[in-house]
Amino acid sequence: MDNNNQFARLDNTKIIDIITKIPNLTDDDRHELSLRVASDDVEIRKGALEKITQSQIAQHDLMAIMGELTALNKQGMYVKSKQTIKTGSGTFEIEMKGGDTKLIIPVLVILGVVIIAALVIVFWK
Amino acid sequence: MGYSYNFKDLDFDFSDSRYLSHWDFMLSEFFNATKEVKKKFLDAYFNEYGAGPYNYMLRTYWYSWEYGNRTVSDTQSWRIYKIMETLLDDNGKHRLGMNEFMMSIKSTVKSFLENQKKLYSKVQNLKKTQDIIQAFNNELSKIQSLKLADVKPRILTEEEKEEALEISKYILEIKLQKAFDQIERDFNIFLPYMHKFKRGIFSADYSITLFNLKVDITNTGIDDVEIPKFKIKEIDANSRFKEYSDKYLAYELVSIHKEANKAVSNSFLNSNDIELFFAHYKELSNGESEVNMNSTFQGEGGILSLKAQLKPLKLLKTSIVISSIKLAIYFIVIITLVSLAINHKLFTLLIFGGFFVGIFALSLVSEEIKQLKSLTKEFKTYGQ
Numbered sequence: 001m002d003n004n005n006q007f008a009r010l011d012n013t014k015i016i017d018i019i020t021k022i023p024n025l026t027d028d029d030r031h032e033l034s035l036r037v038a039s040d041d042v043e044i045r046k047g048a049l050e051k052i053t054q055s056q057i058a059q060h061d062l063m064a065i066m067g068e069l070t071a072l073n074k075q076g077m078y079v080k081s082k083q084t085i086k087t088g089s090g091t092f093e094i095e096m097k098g099g100d101t102k103l104i105i106p107v108l109v110i111l112g113v114v115i116i117a118a119l120v121i122v123f124w125k
Numbered sequence: 126m127g128y129s130y131n132f133k134d135l136d137f138d139f140s141d142s143r144y145l146s147h148w149d150f151m152l153s154e155f156f157n158a159t160k161e162v163k164k165k166f167l168d169a170y171f172n173e174y175g176a177g178p179y180n181y182m183l184r185t186y187w188y189s190w191e192y193g194n195r196t197v198s199d200t201q202s203w204r205i206y207k208i209m210e211t212l213l214d215d216n217g218k219h220r221l222g223m224n225e226f227m228m229s230i231k232s233t234v235k236s237f238l239e240n241q242k243k244l245y246s247k248v249q250n251l252k253k254t255q256d257i258i259q260a261f262n263n264e265l266s267k268i269q270s271l272k273l274a275d276v277k278p279r280i281l282t283e284e285e286k287e288e289a290l291e292i293s294k295y296i297l298e299i300k301l302q303k304a305f306d307q308i309e310r311d312f313n314i315f316l317p318y319m320h321k322f323k324r325g326i327f328s329a330d331y332s333i334t335l336f337n338l339k340v341d342i343t344n345t346g347i348d349d350v351e352i353p354k355f356k357i358k359e360i361d362a363n364s365r366f367k368e369y370s371d372k373y374l375a376y377e378l379v380s381i382h383k384e385a386n387k388a389v390s391n392s393f394l395n396s397n398d399i400e401l402f403f404a405h406y407k408e409l410s411n412g413e414s415e416v417n418m419n420s421t422f423q424g425e426g427g428i429l430s431l432k433a434q435l436k437p438l439k440l441l442k443t444s445i446v447i448s449s450i451k452l453a454i455y456f457i458v459i460i461t462l463v464s465l466a467i468n469h470k471l472f473t474l475l476i477f478g479g480f481f482v483g484i485f486a487l488s489l490v491s492e493e494i495k496q497l498k499s500l501t502k503e504f505k506t507y508g509q
Contacts, residue, residue: 009389015382024371033375040383048390055394059401066405070412079414088394090421090428092402098414098440108447112454119461 010044012037055088062092069096145228145276147221151209152202154217156195162212169208219365222280226289226366227373229281232274233293234377237267245337254312254345260336261305261352268297285364292370296377298355303385304335304426305352311424312350314396316342321403325410325435326506333427342429388425395422395429406433413437441504448497455490 019025019033065083072079082095158166171179186194186201197205213221251257273290281289311331319329319342331340364370402420409416416435421428466475 010386012382015379018378019375022371022375024368025375026368029372029375033379036379037382040379040386044383044386044390047387048393051390051393055397058398062401062405066408069414087398087401087420087422089392089398089423090395092398093417093419094405094409095417095419096409096414097416098412098437108450108454112450112457115454116457116461119458119465 007045007048010041010048012041051088054086058085058087058092061085062094065094145224145232147277147279148202148206150221150224151206152197154213154220155205155209156190158209158212162214165212166205166208169211170204173208174204218280222285223366223369225276225278225281226285226364227369228276229273229278229286229289230293230296230370230373232276233271233290234296236274237271237293237297241336245335248332248337248339251338251340254316254340254342254347254350257305257308257312257333257338257340257350258352260338261301264301264336265298265355268294268301271297285366288364288370292374296374296381299378299381302355303381307385307388307424307426308333309350309352311392311426311429312342313348314392315399315422315424315429316345316350317348318399318403319343319345322406322433325433327431327433329432330430331424331427332430335426385425391423392425395424398422399429399431402431406435410435413439415440436503438504441500445497445500445504448493448500452490452493452497455486455493459486459490 015037016034019030019037025033062083062085065081065085069079069081078098080097083093085092085094155166167179170182174182182201182204186197189196251260271290271294273286273293278286315329315331327343329341329343331342332338333340398420399422402418402422406418409418414437416433418431418433418435420431422431463475463479466472466478
């Protein structure tokens with residue numbers, strides 16, 4: 001991401017130029033309007049910087065979460081997680097379920113065999 | 126009963142939005158009147174309402190007004206309003222004309238925007254991305270056929286009303302063009318990403334805040350949208366109120382500029398954040414977990430909402446095997462129980478047990494069959 005490019009989009013020269021060209025304004029009016037443009041610009045840039053910081057934090061958080069989840073998956077652990085992260089331009093929600101399932105099938109087969117065997121023993125005469 | 130006003134000079138306030146009250150204007154003129162006008166006022170009051178009311182007004186109000194008090198009763202304010210109407214000098218008339226001129230513009234702009242808000246209070250779904258161009262053209266023709274808000278002007282000439290209307294349209298056209306330029310930029314950022322969804326189930330909606338429109342951009346098959354750029358006619362104010370209208374226009378343009386820059390700064394990071402979304406989407410699509418991703422991205426003119434669901438094929442295969450084994454176990458258990466009961470001639474147990482346990486067993490089996498069907502369907506979907 002090129003923040004300089006983004007900041008360049010907050011250009012004020014065009015509006016200052018328009019104000020200068022509006023015919024029936026006094027010098028005081030022009031001065032007051034220029035001050036207003038400058039003050040608005042400061043406010044907007046401040047907000048934009050906050051968003052950039054927010055986005056960097058989100059990116060860092062997300063990397064950390066993903067790293068942990070990958071590590072847990074590699075260890076063969078069943079993982080269920082839901083994360084909501086506020087980014088610079090919105091929200092990011094990731095819900096994950098899964099992990100190692102290799103053990104489930106043998107467990108189910110053994111359980112089935114045990115149930116059937118128990119039933120046969122109980123009712124067999 | 127007193128009616129308290131706090132009058133100030135009613136010169137046009139460029140930062141506030143109000144409707145013009147001729148009543149307030151006349152009271153303001155009265156309290157800011159010269160000695161000469163005040164003398165004329167007293168004579169007119171005496172002639173109009175007689176000695177008794179005149180003396181009462183003098184005793185009760187006049188001297189306190191002279192000391193800066195601004196409390197007036199309803200009766201007195203009505204009388205001031207009526208008399209001051211007849212006493213307006215050229216300067217007063219110019220001030221009234223200026224207020225009428227400026228308020229006509231402000232009311233026209235304001236009422237148009239308020240009507241738009243009401244019109245778009247409910248969310249509308251657009252079927253095609255290109256429909257947005259039609260929405261733009263509709264808005265533009267609405268502005269072009271706009272009529273001036275009636276502020277009951279008394280001073281304005283027809284030409285001045287025409288000029289006020291032209292200025293109102295100019296402001297609205299600039300607002301409209303800016304809004305649609307923002308929407309166009311959003312589309313052109315968001316649409317190319319839609320081709321990146323390769324696996325799984327996904328949906329993408331773009332909600333346009335200003336018009337409450339929702340566009341499904343999941344499978345548009347296009348990379349950009351081009352909103353027509355109309356030529357905004359330059360306004361050359363030449364009425365006697367031109368210094369005010371130009372000042373108002375300048376303030377409006379600065380305010381529009383601020384809103385536009387704010388929208389830019391709000392959307393600053395959307396492409397960065399979408400990149401992040403897709404990086405994780407790609408990474409997770411190779412993993413072994415079921416993933417639901419749900420994100421929103423603020424654009425300049427609206428919000429993009431992205432949803433993606435991923436299920437690894439390996440996980441789906443395992444789930445299908447598990448479901449099949451569970452189903453097989455249910456069948457084996459049921460068949461074993463029934464055959465054991467028949468073998469041992471436990472018919473009463475079979476009937477009663479079959480009735481009570483059978484319902485439970487059937488629901489288990491049917492749930493599992495449904496699950497198996499859905500998993501098979503998902504396997505086909507995600508396997509593409």
